[in-house]
Amino acid sequence: MTSAIPAGVDPARDEPVDELIARxxxxxxxxxxxxxxxxxxxxxxxxxxxxxxxxxxxxxxSASFLGQAWQLLTPLLNAAVYYLIFGVLLHTKRGVHNYVAFLVIGIFIFTFTQSSLLGGSRAISANVGLTRVLHFPRAVLPVSSTLVALQRLVYSLVVMLPIVLITGERPRWQWLLLIPAIALQLMFCLGLAFFIARIGAKVPDTSQLLPFLIRTWLYVSGVFYSIQAFAADHPRWVKVILEVNPGAVYVEVVRAALIDEPRGHHLWLLAVAWAVVVLAAGYLFFWQAEEQYGRV
Known part of the structure; x- marks a missing residue:
């Protein structure tokens, strides 16, 4: 019990236990x-x-030779590889203004979502010993893993913003929209982390399956190509599904802030809706299984 029975009270003699609990x-x-x-x-x-x-x-x-530099090198190397494959070989850069900045923003922003999901899937299982010996809200763990992904995104901005400038863009007041865009994505990613942390705590294979699902999500989120250009020759419902996809929404709001003119309020409405709904639902979903985390 979390509260002590007052001194001098013998529950076996004076009152039934149920009455003591209630009193x-x-x-x-x-x-x-x-x-x-x-x-x-x-x-x-x-x-x-x-x-x-x-x-x-x-x-x-800490175990790698270059250490924290990999936080910048990994997304840069990914951007170089994807530019070669999609921009040069597959020509998905056609019709895209400033494709280098377009691609780099897409990769860096989507990587935040990817890292949050992968970190959340291991949040409980990787700290099961901690959950068994200490009493604390288990939500601490997925929140912490999401903050790790956020820190890496912030470091990545040190590279992303200069690339945007070098490729011809000029600072403008819309750049300030990067702050609320990342804040909304953080809320969305935290909600995802809560969902996947509970699932990962029950199904150990979650972290093994997740990379395949994330890769599929990456390809349908407009990271390498313009959704508007791709959907031009497809039924309208294809464009709607691709644009409503939250993986694309947060990439597009950042692109709209840094390299494009604003594309209307619908993107921001979608970003807010996804953030609020997923965070609230994920938090409740995780909280409902609080007593199960760390149990044998």
Whole structure:
């Protein structure tokens, strides 16, 4: 029990246990708190979450020779390979203004979503020992893994923004929209991490299957090609599905801020809707299984 029975009270002699529980508002140790209390506990550990995610990010590359430089090199190398395949060999750059910046933004922004999903799938399973010996809101773990992905995205911006400038774009006030765009994507990615963390805790093979699903999602998210140009020769429902896809939505709002004129409010409405719905649903989904994490 999380509350102690007052001294001098013998539950076996004085009152039935059920009545004692009701009178002193006792609850089982490790029982799932209400959603409000749970959120309050999670907020109370915000400093630990930041420190834990920063440490995990640093440890992630500690065994490699180049260390933290891989946070910048990995998306750059991916961009170079995809440019060769899609831009040069498959000519998907036709009709795209500033294809280099178009491609780099798409890869860097989608990589944030990808890293959040992969990190979330291992958030519980990789820290199962911690969940068995310490009492804390398990949501700390997917939040931390998502913050690791966010830190890597922030480092990537150090490379992405100069590339946008070098390829001919000029700073304008719309660049400030990058901040709310990434904030909304963070909310969406955190919701995804909550969903996949609960699934990954029950199904260990999730982290093995996920890369194949993410790769498919990558190809239908307009990272390498213009959705408008691709859908021009297809039925309208194809364009609608591709544009509503959240993987494409967050890529497009960042592109609209950095290299294109604004494409209308519908993109931002979709970005807000996906962020709010997925975060709320994912958080509730994860919270409902709070008592199961770390159990044998």
């Amino acid at each position: 002193y508002q006792l609850r089982r140790a490790g029982a799932r708190p209400g959603i409000v209390d749970y959120t309050r506990e999670l907020w109370g550990r915000r400093h630990f979450i930041v420190a834990f995610s920063t440490a995990n990010n640093a440890v992630g590359y």
